[in-house]
Amino acid sequence: MNEGRSAGHAAAGDGGPSVTVDGARRRHLGDLSDAGALVVDAQGRIVEVNRRAANLLRRPAEELLGRDAHDLLHRGRSGETLPPSVCVMREPFVAGRTAQGEEEWFERGDGSLMPISWVVTACRTGTEQRGALVLFHEVTASPSTEPAHPSPAMSELDRLALLAETTTRLTSTLDADETLRQLIRLVVPLLADWVVIDLLTEEGGVTRAAVVHHENGVLRHRRNLEVPMPPVPQESSMPLSRALRGVTAALIGPSTYQGEPDSDVAVMQRKLFQATGMHSACIAPMRTVREVVGAMTLGRSERPAPFTGADLVLLEDIARRAGIALDNARLYERQRRVAETMQRHLLPQLPRVPGLELDACYLPAPHASDVGGDWYDAFALPDGAIGLVIGDVVGHDLDAAAGMAQVCNMLRAYAADLEESPSKILNRLDQAVSRIAETTMATVVFARVEPLDGGWRLRWSSAGHPPPLLIESDGRSRYLEEAGGLLLGTGIGTERQDAVLDLPPRATLLFYTDGLIESPGHSLDEGMDRLRQHAVSLSHHPLPGLCDLLLAAVRPANNEDDVAMLALRTPG
Template sequence: MTRAWRIATVTDAARARIAVARLAAACGVPTVERTRLAVSLSGQLRQCLTKGGTWLLTLEGTRGADGGPGELHVVVVPAPDGAAGDRTPWTAGVPCPEPGRLSGPCTVPEEAAALSEGLLGADEDTSVVLEELTEQEGLVAFHREELHQTNQGVLALHAELDAAGRAQREAFAAERRARTEAENARRRLTFLADASAVLTASLNHDEILRRLPELLVPWYADGVDVWLFDQEDGRPLPAGHPGAAVQAARTGRPQYAADHPGNLPGVEDRPPSALAPHRPLLCVPLLTPRRGPLGVLMLSPQGERWDPDDAVMLIELARRAGIALDNARRFEHNRDIAETLQRALLTELPSAPGVGLAARYLPATHGLNIGGDWYDAFRQRDGSLVTVIGDVTGHGLHAAVMMSQLRTALRAYAVDGDSPGRLLTRLHGYLRHLQPDLFATAVIARFHPEDRTLTWAAAGHPPPVLRLPDGEVRTLDAKPGAMLGIPLSQDIPDHTERLAPGSTLALYTDGLVERRSQGIDPGIERLGSALASFDRAELDTDLEDAADRLLRPLLSDSERDDDVCLLLCHLRG
């Protein structure tokens, strides 16, 4: 609702002021605000009358949002048809609880001259009162705001303290839960790491199967069964096994059989097993990276249910166990092949008049049991007997192949009737050109039974040990050559010994005498002592038995990191 008045005289101004004050009162404007509005309007009307011309006063009421309190707006502007020069509007506004009352009647007295003069004169006193009232209101408002802020601060402080207490309690509870979960996770990871180390430390298939239940019972399972499939074709045999185990074998996915859902991550739920209907059963396939499952690991829990995190850890352990079993099977298969290949490469000893021969080869107990140790013996056209023992660096199929090539080359070179030193020199040149990054050691001994002499030469190899007929033992450590294949030229010298009937020469590789904690010299001394302990008659009658008896004290420990090769040459009477 809008009201408007045209003001050209002081009477018009007084009537308009009175009308505005009455309408403001009718609309519920507070007294102080109404007085301020009247004073401000009076001052503005005085300026308008001073300027002259016709002015237009407009009173408009606006409603608040959502039905709340509104406002009264007073605007004074020059009339459109007036002669006033300054047309800048003057505005004022006060809060209005009931702006709708502007539509009511508003009567103004007719005694224009006296009424307007008295009305305008009263505004000066009102201004003084309003100034004092404004000052007091300011003080009151200041103290009220200060008190309100204090109260709000106290309330906020209490609220913050209460919230801090709750947050602290929640943080302590969360910390305890996190610490418990972290400790459980650490325990599972530690167990998984330790169990994996145990399973992968052995390449024995039966040992892994024995250790697996020992690791799990009673910490993570009440009972453990391992079902391995048929070794021939890898197909599972379902007879006598729970249905969940058969399903795990067929699908390669973990299965949980119980009368309640397991809700285990990555595990399929199944009805309870008919073989054990009252016992929950977790069946995890033993997977391998290269083919299907090797078997199924069947576990029963300690309580009524499995912990989901424990189940995840057990599934991972089953995967690692499957890999360990697969590696063990492959290792055993490759080991059998390697041993067969190694023994096929060894020489069958010839029979030579006046000289008895006995050889032993023992593969290392670690690795694929195939290495570069070798021995050889063959007769020459002049009736002499050439015996050889050597060692190619490294292990594996490559070392075995290189050993075979060296043996073949030696036999080819020996056709020319060269001495042992010359044969080793030629082998040295052959190895340098054939395999520059591969090295070998060797000893070649040539027996002449007719004149009872021994010619020998060594290249980087442990020295031969000679037992004389009276039991005295000598180490043939005269100037040897360097290792075969090293990047330098060398002429390996020959050495000659006169032999009496009953003399025994022991050729061997470092695996027989060398120990990491002791070196090689004490081992050579033990070999000499063991060889001296034999009677000559024992060596004359049964050299094979003497070779076995010689090895026993030297290989008392069952674990060997290197191959062992021994060749005994006994000069008969």
């Protein structure tokens, strides 16, 4: 920080080692007696934090840095999330001025609420970057500042803000579990003391996915109530059955279930009211244009005011948005499973080769790019050699997985049918790839492991792929960077070369894709050095399971790419 450093330094002092956020050099804020201190950048992300703030918030600094300060910390008096439009601490930040206040609440890492007094003042976090310094103290809660249930009456502006926040939060993820977590935090405790979410499963059943209660500033799941539900009877007139059929929303209470139950679902609802103590509730279907995905129930047990018709209208709108978000998440997950299943079925069973050991693994990407074009292959060739392949088709979607299947099958066919060197096979494959209707680009290493007078010889060629790593039994290691060439599918004619190496006894040869070594914010050389160090340290480990160990040790946590690995070990 330049100007931001002097602004922060005047208030905070120097007090700790530097921290890097998004590639910029950041400095720990020093301790300010009992004041917590945060610096946020122009996007509201925390870029500096002092030790006192981490202690007060009961969160490690690593959990705070890079996160949106408002979304992570700022809560209403009952722990509800707040739309940015009603954040009193945001206005001075946007206006670039100084302001202070009382009776605001930050959420700690353990879920409890902390009443604070605060000061926000503008500062700079870089030469051209505007940000803000936030100082806060924990204060003793007084009767006027203790968490209290908000009034059940919401203004029209508040309702619109909540609906806008609902849309923003629920469309920010394609993970169904995260969608439910966001939904729960949006409605409890702002609208209710309890939230119950019942979901229709893809198999046609019903599961009570969440029963959550707001207790002393913390959201607690009642796991004993989160159970599979009985089938939904089509003839039942009870509110939950109707909601799960997508019929209508309803205001309900314990009296709704005092009569003779018409189904096992009604029995479960009676038990729910008894266990939770809810005196008023409203229920609405969660549906899309195509189908019903579940039902959401809000309940009040502590706050005395019952739900009103206006509350029911608001819940219907929230439930509809939640239904669309959950349906999108399910469709995405279904497509991801199809693509991943196809990809895994295309990966081969490793052949048994007398005198050689083989190991392999594949890991799909963890988040948005859950499927891709990485693959490995190993197969016996007619002349007694073993063919080894590691490859990566450009892209991270179903098209990449389909392209991978084409390239993999063509390479295997060429290698088995033509008694040619790896470079010749790759040249033929490049020509074939260029003729595919859907343009495919890929990186590949193709190697032949040939028996040689009691030993083994490696002959290989590369089309733009990261080089294999050789680790000898005495710990010496090197990357096999010879025989590099242009990736497949560019349309540029090239003649690739072969490289030959006699493999030492008890040597380990590792093929891998770039998802193992690439990481945002780190160079490729750093990733390759990390792989080499861990591979050497594990070189005496039995080969079965070696790839999984390397994957756990080397793959960066923030990598969004899939990974394929193939390892070979020669006999002693």
